[in-house]
Amino acid sequence: MTNIMHILGFQQGGWGAALLAASSVTLALSVLGFILGAALGATAAAGRLSPRRVPAWLAHVYGTVFRGVPDLLTIYLLYYGGSIALTQIGTLFGSDGFVGLPTFATGVLAIGIISGAYQGEVYRGAYQAVDRGQFEACKALGLSRYQSLRLVIVPQLMRHALPGLGNVWQLVLKDSALISVIGLVELMRQAQIGAGSTREPFIFYVAAAALYFVIAVVTASVFRFSEARAWRGMVHA
Amino acid sequence: MIDFAFFLEIIPVLLAGLPLTLLLTTASMVIGFFLALLLALAQQGNRRIVIWPIRAFVAVFRGTPLLVQIFLIYYGLGQFRPSLQAIGIWWLFREPYWCAIVALSLNEAAYGSEILRGAIKAVPRGLTEAATASGMSKLLTLRLIVLPLALRNAIPNYTNEIILMVKGTSLASIITLMEITGIAQGLISQTYRAVEVFVAAGAIYLALNFAIISALNALETRLTPYRVRA
Numbered sequence: 001m002t003n004i005m006h007i008l009g010f011q012q013g014g015w016g017a018a019l020l021a022a023s024s025v026t027l028a029l030s031v032l033g034f035i036l037g038a039a040l041g042a043t044a045a046a047g048r049l050s051p052r053r054v055p056a057w058l059a060h061v062y063g064t065v066f067r068g069v070p071d072l073l074t075i076y077l078l079y080y081g082g083s084i085a086l087t088q089i090g091t092l093f094g095s096d097g098f099v100g101l102p103t104f105a106t107g108v109l110a111i112g113i114i115s116g117a118y119q120g121e122v123y124r125g126a127y128q129a130v131d132r133g134q135f136e137a138c139k140a141l142g143l144s145r146y147q148s149l150r151l152v153i154v155p156q157l158m159r160h161a162l163p164g165l166g167n168v169w170q171l172v173l174k175d176s177a178l179i180s181v182i183g184l185v186e187l188m189r190q191a192q193i194g195a196g197s198t199r200e201p202f203i204f205y206v207a208a209a210a211l212y213f214v215i216a217v218v219t220a221s222v223f224r225f226s227e228a229r230a231w232r233g234m235v236h237a
Numbered sequence: 238m239i240d241f242a243f244f245l246e247i248i249p250v251l252l253a254g255l256p257l258t259l260l261l262t263t264a265s266m267v268i269g270f271f272l273a274l275l276l277a278l279a280q281q282g283n284r285r286i287v288i289w290p291i292r293a294f295v296a297v298f299r300g301t302p303l304l305v306q307i308f309l310i311y312y313g314l315g316q317f318r319p320s321l322q323a324i325g326i327w328w329l330f331r332e333p334y335w336c337a338i339v340a341l342s343l344n345e346a347a348y349g350s351e352i353l354r355g356a357i358k359a360v361p362r363g364l365t366e367a368a369t370a371s372g373m374s375k376l377l378t379l380r381l382i383v384l385p386l387a388l389r390n391a392i393p394n395y396t397n398e399i400i401l402m403v404k405g406t407s408l409a410s411i412i413t414l415m416e417i418t419g420i421a422q423g424l425i426s427q428t429y430r431a432v433e434v435f436v437a438a439g440a441i442y443l444a445l446n447f448a449i450i451s452a453l454n455a456l457e458t459r460l461t462p463y464r465v466r467a
Binding site for chain 2: 064065068069070071072073074076077080081084170173174175176177178180181188191192195199200201202205206208209212213216217
């Protein structure tokens with residue numbers, strides 16, 4: 001027991017501070033990836049809902065591919081694909097080594113692309129759940145398309161989207177552990193490093209699991225709070 | 238521009254990983270399903286001492302990354318080799334193959350038990366009351382009324398679970414198992430052609446998903462013929 005406290009402690013030679021710092025990297029990675037995913041997802045939803053064929057088809061392919069292919073494969077595509085392109089550009093300028101992409105940015109991009117595919121489905125469903133009468137009311141009031149989206153549709157759409165977004169967020173948080181494979185020192189990678197150097201893998205992976213669990217539980221309450229807020233003023237049936 | 242010869246070269250190489258992907262998926266889904274059923278049924282009573290540990294298990298396995306679970310079982314439990322050898326289950330935790338199946342099965346048991354719990358709850362109360370009124374025992378009601386209806390209703394959710402499991406098996410490549418994603422990563426670092434390898438491996442996964450979805454939709458249609466409208 002004293003051994004565990006010593007390894008995970010905050011004193012000299014303890015890993016507590018490193019694990020907490022890595023947790024904040026995980027959180028930053030997940031939040032930024034989720035935000036990028038929101039932008040991509042909103043675009044994809046707009047594409048899916050578009051009456052024109054090409055955007056609808058492109059959005060459909062995007063959603064199908066990135067929800068159907070293992071996330072690890074997507075991460076390899078972005079990291080190696082990007083690095084290979086960068087290395088080739090590097091050789092043009094006389095560099096002769098492998099140029100790796102910055103891992104944090106690649107991680108955000110990967111999580112953004114993957115979660116965007118899931119968020120697109122959430123937004124599309126939520127848009128369709130908004131009462132038709134609201135669109136007609138916007139027209140009757142003479143609101144422009146942008147005004148009706150911003151003032152009327154999106155606030156109501158969020159009510160239906162929040163539970164789904166909460167699920168996607170949990171997915172994002174867990175997916176962020178996969179970014180460790182490209183060498184970014186987030187929580188998972190930090191646990192691996194600690195496990196390797198102390199030869200105590202069990203303690204480190206339990207600690208990592210506990211930290212992920214705490215982040216998941218705490219952030220879930222943010223979604224619950226937002227949901228309660230989004231529904232304020234509505235009488236529950 | 239598109240190098241078909243390259244695709245023809247890598248597709249058979251990638252397909253060599255398909256049996257392992259299928260094996261991991263099937264083994265983990267089957268073991269996970271039976272564990273999930275046990276967990277869901279155990280929660281039907283209202284004994285807190287039974288329900289509470291199950292809820293904790295489900296929350297932990299759903300709230301932590303699969304990769305952490307795999308590492309915990311493969312590397313973490315390896316630390317307890319002498320004790321595991323003493324009770325004779327070291328063979329299970331020595332092989333990455335078994336570790337992957339244990340981790341994926343436990344993960345699936347957690348997700349699946351929630352699906353089945355919901356599906357059992359959704360069986361109309363009137364049906365079980367009718368069964369009791371007909372003098373059927375609890376076990377008989379479960380076997381003839383509740384489970385057939387619950388399992389049939391769980392099919393759409395289970396379809397999603399199988400797709401997630403197919404994707405989840407890719408993590409086995411991190412503990413050295415060369416399934417499709419593992420082979421793909423090897424190919425990328427050998428050939429430096431990430432996009433082509435991604436397209437080929439992705440196509441295999443999408444075809445697999447499509448086959449699974451079609452098969453389960455067909456099964457659902459067969460089991461609920463009255464719901465199909467022309």
